[in-house]
Amino acid sequence: MTVLSLFAGPPSSAGPESFRDHVKRLGPRPRGNGALIDTLDRSGLVGRGGASFSVGVKWRSVESRSRGAAVVIANGAEGEPLSRKDRTLMSLRPHLVIDGALLASDAVGANRTLLYVGEAHGAAAAAMARALAERPPADRARTTLLGAPPSYVAGEETAAVNFVNSGVAVPQATPPRPFERGVDGRPTLVQNVESLAHAALIARYGDAWFQSLGRHHAAGTILLTVSGAVAKPGVIEVASGCSVDEVLALAGGVSGKARAVLLGGYFGGWISADQAGSMVLDPRGLRAAGGSLGCGVVSVLDETADPLDVSARILQHLANESAAQCGPCFFGLRSLSAATTRIAARHADHGDLPQLHRWTAMVKGRGACRHPDGAVAFLESALKVFEPEFATAAGARGRRAS
Amino acid sequence: MAQTELWIDRTKCDGSRLCAELFPERITLDDWGYPIIAPGPIPGSLMPHAQKAVDSCPVLALALRRVERRPPPSPPGAKAS
Numbered sequence: 201m202t203v204l205s206l207f208a209g210p211p212s213s214a215g216p217e218s219f220r221d222h223v224k225r226l227g228p229r230p231r232g233n234g235a236l237i238d239t240l241d242r243s244g245l246v247g248r249g250g251a252s253f254s255v256g257v258k259w260r261s262v263e264s265r266s267r268g269a270a271v272v273i274a275n276g277a278e279g280e281p282l283s284r285k286d287r288t289l290m291s292l293r294p295h296l297v298i299d300g301a302l303l304a305s306d307a308v309g310a311n312r313t314l315l316y317v318g319e320a321h322g323a324a325a326a327a328m329a330r331a332l333a334e335r336p337p338a339d340r341a342r343t344t345l346l347g348a349p350p351s352y353v354a355g356e357e358t359a360a361v362n363f364v365n366s367g368v369a370v371p372q373a374t375p376p377r378p379f380e381r382g383v384d385g386r387p388t389l390v391q392n393v394e395s396l397a398h399a400a401l402i403a404r405y406g407d408a409w410f411q412s413l414g415r416h417h418a419a420g421t422i423l424l425t426v427s428g429a430v431a432k433p434g435v436i437e438v439a440s441g442c443s444v445d446e447v448l449a450l451a452g453g454v455s456g457k458a459r460a461v462l463l464g465g466y467f468g469g470w471i472s473a474d475q476a477g478s479m480v481l482d483p484r485g486l487r488a489a490g491g492s493l494g495c496g497v498v499s500v501l502d503e504t505a506d507p508l509d510v511s512a513r514i515l516q517h518l519a520n521e522s523a524a525q526c527g528p529c530f531f532g533l534r535s536l537s538a539a540t541t542r543i544a545a546r547h548a549d550h551g552d553l554p555q556l557h558r559w560t561a562m563v564k565g566r567g568a569c570r571h572p573d574g575a576v577a578f579l580e581s582a583l584k585v586f587e588p589e590f591a592t593a594a595g596a597r598g599r600r601a602s
Numbered sequence: 603m604a605q606t607e608l609w610i611d612r613t614k615c616d617g618s619r620l621c622a623e624l625f626p627e628r629i630t631l632d633d634w635g636y637p638i639i640a641p642g643p644i645p646g647s648l649m650p651h652a653q654k655a656v657d658s659c660p661v662l663a664l665a666l667r668r669v670e671r672r673p674p675p676s677p678p679g680a681k682a683s
Contacts, residue, residue, distance in 0.1 A: 373611040
């Protein structure tokens with residue numbers, strides 16, 4: 201069940217792999233060029249930051265505009281509260297990430313490579329800094345490590361670009377998107393660190409190899425962060441195409457009885473436990489089906505927890521993490537969060553529940569970035585999966601002593 | 603074929619509501635006073651109203667943009683992918 205690709209090599213207890221060991225194990229970094237972009241296309245690799253967009257197509261969109269002056273941002277901001285996989289990857293395999301970033305840089309025609317690492321992720325940032333220092337001078341000269349602020353939106357690609365340009369990590373209105381005009385107005389590739397690490401291995405072993413790692417029609421491996429009601433929470437690498445049940449078994453099994461699984465993190469959605477088990481974790485397949493693996497979060501809610509309370513708290517976090525730039529996001533998410541919190545506290549105002557449905561439709565698609573869309577998609581999943589609970593709670597008028 | 607559409611920079615819009623008054627055919631307000639713009643190209647007959655709405659925006663958040671009917675596929679705007 202477990203397939204090691206990114207985490208092949210020394211065990212996690214050995215800490216970050218050194219540059220010497222990395223080169224000894226995997227050989228030198230291959231060439232990053234147009235042929236690599238074709239290989240990535242064929243491999244089926246899709247982005248692992250949340251959007252599951254084709255990596256080959258994304259690189260080509262920058263390459264076709266770059267004229268040798270593009271910029272690459274390796275995105276290790278990881279602002280999703282339930283995700284640990286990016287920081288774990290950077291802590292253990294920093295050189296795979298750096299290889300991937302430099303390969304991207306060569307392939308798209310970039311002369312600046314930025315490693316954008318969550319400043320709150322101490323071990324990962326330290327491992328990346330040490331790894332960069334181990335690199336030959338030619339690699340170091342074109343690569344800069346910079347700390348991403350610890351906010352949810354800092355990893356959104358226009359926010360990452362804006363942080364480099366102006367020091368403020370808030371999203372920008374599009375178009376233009378970063379692949380058109382990004383850092384200093386230049387075509388910019390913003391790619392999640394896990395995606396880059398996969399690219400570093402695909403560059404060495406090819407697209408057929410990557411395909412062979414997955415099950416059924418899924419390609420490659422995926423990093424998941426498993427949390428909640430499981431015996432052994434943590435980051436695991438599995439074959440793409442495996443089921444949620446298999447993942448939960450790898451995480452030591454569910455402790456207690458599961459009510460629902462949150463797939464994809466705060467921007468993902470709830471799936472009821474009886475439907476989640478057989479779900480196939482394939483980023484490309486889920487995206488094609490209108491779902492999302494998001495950033496690979498699998499979090500189990502057990503039956504003793506209050507799903508409304510948990511959902512209300514997640515929504516409140518997302519409302520608080522609005523960059524407060526766009527009215528519909530800032531005010532809309534605040535209204536949605538307040539109503540959800542009232543329902544969860546069993547002192548809903550009359551009309552709160554229908555209002556939630558109305559507002560979710562009203563807010564969708566009306567931010568500069570997709571923060572409001574992600575928050576609304578999360579709430580919609582809660583309203584669907586916990587429909588009976590919402591209905592009962594919205595009707596409960598017992599007011600708490602104030 | 604190029605068409606004209608309304609485009610809004612949501613990061614600039616501060617909810618002055620003027621656009622909705624000047625171009626009610628396509629712009630309504632949400633519960634918080636921010637414009638909801640009906641999708642689709644602006645026909646020539648409505649262009650004067652559209653232009654007035656654009657010109658009235660105190661923070662220059664609203665613009666008319668020429669768009670191709672079938673935009674080429676491009677990377678999505680989502681969290682780091």
